[in-house]
Amino acid sequence: MAELTREEVLKRAAEKQSFARADLRGLDLSGAELDGLDFARAELDGANLEGAKLRGANLRNASLREAFLKRADLREADLDKADLDGANLEKADLSLANLNRAALEGATLTEANLRGARLSGAELSSADLGKAELEGAVLAHAELSDAYLGGANLRAADLRNAVLTGANLEEAVLDKANLTEADLVNVRPPKASFVGASLLRANLSRARLTQSKLDRADLRHANLNGADFESSSLTGAKLFGAASSSAKWSSPVAEFIDASAGGDGSRPLRGDEAELFIQGKLSQPLHAARYFGKGDVLRDASLEFGDGSSIEIDSRFENCSITLGQGTDLVIGQDGVLSHCRITGGGNITVHGQFFERESPGIRGPKTLVVSATGALVGAVEQAPGSTQFAFQPGCRLRVKILNSPNGTERSGAE
Amino acid sequence: MARFQRYRREIASQPPAPNRTRERGTLEALARRLEEQNTAFQSAGKSWLRGDDTRRIRQERATTVLEINLLLARLGEVALIERLERIPFQQKSEELRRFLSTQLD
Numbered sequence: 001m002a003e004l005t006r007e008e009v010l011k012r013a014a015e016k017q018s019f020a021r022a023d024l025r026g027l028d029l030s031g032a033e034l035d036g037l038d039f040a041r042a043e044l045d046g047a048n049l050e051g052a053k054l055r056g057a058n059l060r061n062a063s064l065r066e067a068f069l070k071r072a073d074l075r076e077a078d079l080d081k082a083d084l085d086g087a088n089l090e091k092a093d094l095s096l097a098n099l100n101r102a103a104l105e106g107a108t109l110t111e112a113n114l115r116g117a118r119l120s121g122a123e124l125s126s127a128d129l130g131k132a133e134l135e136g137a138v139l140a141h142a143e144l145s146d147a148y149l150g151g152a153n154l155r156a157a158d159l160r161n162a163v164l165t166g167a168n169l170e171e172a173v174l175d176k177a178n179l180t181e182a183d184l185v186n187v188r189p190p191k192a193s194f195v196g197a198s199l200l201r202a203n204l205s206r207a208r209l210t211q212s213k214l215d216r217a218d219l220r221h222a223n224l225n226g227a228d229f230e231s232s233s234l235t236g237a238k239l240f241g242a243a244s245s246s247a248k249w250s251s252p253v254a255e256f257i258d259a260s261a262g263g264d265g266s267r268p269l270r271g272d273e274a275e276l277f278i279q280g281k282l283s284q285p286l287h288a289a290r291y292f293g294k295g296d297v298l299r300d301a302s303l304e305f306g307d308g309s310s311i312e313i314d315s316r317f318e319n320c321s322i323t324l325g326q327g328t329d330l331v332i333g334q335d336g337v338l339s340h341c342r343i344t345g346g347g348n349i350t351v352h353g354q355f356f357e358r359e360s361p362g363i364r365g366p367k368t369l370v371v372s373a374t375g376a377l378v379g380a381v382e383q384a385p386g387s388t389q390f391a392f393q394p395g396c397r398l399r400v401k402i403l404n405s406p407n408g409t410e411r412s413g414a415e
Numbered sequence: 416m417a418r419f420q421r422y423r424r425e426i427a428s429q430p431p432a433p434n435r436t437r438e439r440g441t442l443e444a445l446a447r448r449l450e451e452q453n454t455a456f457q458s459a460g461k462s463w464l465r466g467d468d469t470r471r472i473r474q475e476r477a478t479t480v481l482e483i484n485l486l487l488a489r490l491g492e493v494a495l496i497e498r499l500e501r502i503p504f505q506q507k508s509e510e511l512r513r514f515l516s517t518q519l520d
Contacts, residue, residue, distance in 0.1 A: 026503075046503035066503035086473075088500070106473045126470050146470060 002027045013037060020058075035073075095133075218263055221291060221312075238263040239278055240310065241289050249278055261289070261310035261329040262350035264370065292317075294335045305330075305347075317341050319358060324349075327367070334374050346384055351375035351396075361403055371396040438490055439515065445483050446511040452476040453504045476504065483511070 003023040004012075010032060012019070018038040025043050030050040038058045045065040055075045059082050066086045074089075077097045088108045095115045103123045110130045118138045124147050131151040138158045145165040154174045162182045169189030180200045184207050193213040199222050206226040214229075216236040224244040234254040240261050257274045260267035269277050289310045292298070296315035305311055307325035314333035319340045324330055324347030332338060336353035341362065343349060348368040355362065357379025363369065364382045371377050373395035380401040381388065392398060456472045480499075487496050495514060499507050 026506075046506065048501050050501065068501045086504075105469075106477075126473055 006032075030068075220261075220263055234278070236265075240267075241291060241312070244278060247279075249275075254278070261312055262331040262348075262352075262370070264350060266329075266348065292336075294333075312336075313338070314353070324366075332375070351377055355379065360401070371398065435490065438486060442483070442486055442511070443515055445479055445486065446508060446515065449476065449479045449483065449504070449511070450508040452479060453508060456504075480504075480507070483507075 002025050004027070006028055009019070009024065009027065009029060013032065013034050016037065019042050020038050020040045022039070022042045024039075024047055026046045027044075028048045029052055030048050032049070032052045034057055035053050036056045037054075039062050040058050041061045041063075042059070043063045044067050045063050046067060047064070048068045049072050050068055051071045051073075052069070053073045054077050055073050057074070057077045060078050060080045061082060062079070063083045064087050065083055066088075067084070068088050069092050070088055070090045072089070072092045074092055074094045074097050077094070079097055079099045079102050081101045081103075082099070083103045084107050085103050086106045087104070089112050090108050090110045091112060092109070093113045094117050095113050097114070097117045099114075099117055099119045099122050101121045101123075102119070104127050105123050105125045107124070107127045109132050110128055111132060112129070113133045114137050115133050116136045117134070119142050120138055120140045122139070122142045124139075124142055124144045127144070127147045129147055129149045129152050132149070133153050134157050135153050135155045136157060137154070139162050140158050140160040142159070142162045144167050145163050147164070147167045149172045150168055150170045152169075152172045154172060154177050156176045157174070157178070159174075159177055159179045159182050162179070164187050165183055165185045167184075167187050169187060169192045171191045172189060173193045174197050175193055175195040177194070177197045179194075179202050180198050182199070182202045184199075184202055184204045187204070187207045189207065189209060189212055191211045192209070194217045195213050196216045197214075198218045200218050201221045202219070203223045204219075204227045205223050207224075208228045209232050210228055210230040212229075212232045214232055214234045214237050216238075217234075218238045219242050220238050221241040222243070224242050224247045226246050226248075227244070228248045230248060230250045232253070234257060236256065236258055237254065238258045238260070240259055240263065254274055256268045256270045257278060258265050258267065259269045259274075259277050290305070290312070292311075292313045292315040294314040297318065298315060298320055299318045300320070301317070302321045302323075304323040305325055305328050308327045309325065310329040310331075311324075312331040312333055313336040315335075316337045317339065320338070320342075322330070322338075322341065322343045324343065324345035326346045328345065328347035329350070330343065330347050331350045332353040332355060334352045338353075338355045340356060340358040342358050342364070343355075343362070343366070344364045346365055346367045348370075349363065349366045350370045350372065352372045352374050354376040355378065357363070360380040361382040362379030365384045366381070366388050367384055368389045368391070369381060370391040371393065373393040375393075376397040378399045380403055381390075382403045388402075390402070452472055452475055456469065456476060459469045459472055483499070484496050487493075487499075492514075495510070499510060502510065
């Protein structure tokens with residue numbers, strides 16, 4: 001077992017000595033003052049660290065399997081790749097701690113404070129995070145299948161690409177959380193709150209979302225097949241491109257829903273129209289939708305889209321020519337890049353990504369042109385015959401010339 | 416919830432026997448089950464086929480510990496529950512064996 005006694009550890013700790021690679025398995029270090037000390041690659045399996053002071057400690061790659069860390073102070077501690085399988089961290093303070101790629105399978109984190117903690121790629125399958133505080137925590141690519149998150153606060157948490165299959169989220173708060181491309185298959189979040197959350201392209205098939213709040217949630221291109229939305233509220237939810245034909249929609253509450261491709265509120269639907277849309281009976285027959293996903297590259301292509309269709313591009317287009325029909329919605333997503341391209345026609349263009357023209361004017365005749373805070377536009381824009389409506393959000397990057405007509409004069413320049 | 420309701424029914428119908436023989440028998444069985452589950456969990460953990468098996472055994476083991484805690488609470492052994500909470504599963508089995516051999520004789 002351990003190579004040191006409790007007394008020896010406390011003496012060395014007072015002298016700020018390093019415990020890197022030390023064998024401290026099964027030691028009783030409850031209440032010990034160990035702030036800022038180096039425990040990198042130390043072996044602490046089964047150790048009792050109840051109420052221990054480990055603020056800012058270096059526990060990178062440390063082994064803490066089945067360790068008892070109830071009420072331990074681990075604020076700003078570095079637990080990168082630490083093994084905490086089956087550890088008890090009930091009511092521990094892990095705020096701003098680094099738990100990236102940590103193994104926390106089956107760990108108990110009930111009422112733990114993980115505010116602002118980094119848990120990217122962490123393994124949290126079957127972990128108990130009941131009533132845990134996870135506001136602003138980063139859980140991108142984390143594995144949370146079969147985890148218990150009942151009553152947890154995940155406000156504004158980053159859960160991009162996280163796996164939550166079969167997780168229990170009853171009464172959890174996920175307002176403004178980013179769940180883009182997250183896997184929520186078979187998740188059980190009755191009475192959970194997702195107000196203003198991004199569930200873009202998330203997989204919610206067979207999810208039980210009864211009595212959940214999804215107002216203003218972005219569910220565009222999400223897979224909702226077999227999901228249960230009984231008595232859930234969806235006012236202002238963005239549902240363009242969501243696959244929802246087999247979802248259960250008994251008495252959802254929605255004053256209106258947003259059916260626009262860009263999720264910008266330009267196509268609000270109410271009443272029967274909204275109901276038909278969320279049942280998947282309205283969007284597809286009336287408006288053809290195309291989505292070009294992240295990672296794809298399209299070169300030297302000429303594309304034409306009919307009137308009223310909707311296109312979202314998260315791919316890279318190089319040297320392409322795009323023709324839009326009247327009223328067509330074209331959204332260049334945050335990951336979309338149109339390099340040396342040209343867009344022609346009376347559509348509605350929203351730029352969250354980047355557009356660089358091939359030759360002037362790069363954009364000809366749009367009905368509306370919106371560049372969001374994340375967007376970048378370099379090129380000339382020739383207005384539609386009856387003029388074009390422009391909207392540029394603060395923070396967008398522009399190098400634009402606006403022209404009145406094919407041979408028109410330059411109206412303004414911006415940078 | 417179902418487990419708790421079953422426990423309520425049991426304690427209502429069966430007050431602790433003066434010599435605690437029934438409780439001893441149940442606790443021995445639970446301690447044995449915990450040991451077996453722990454061995455199975457460790458074997459599953461070493462296998463390349465980790466995942467569902469490990470998850471299932473982990474859940475079953477947690478349920479066994481819960482049942483042990485309920486029984487010990489009924490026997491008034493609160494200090495032992497607290498001691499068990501702080502130690503790894505392998506030691507929990509050992510501690511229970513020790514308890515069975517001394518306290519319930």
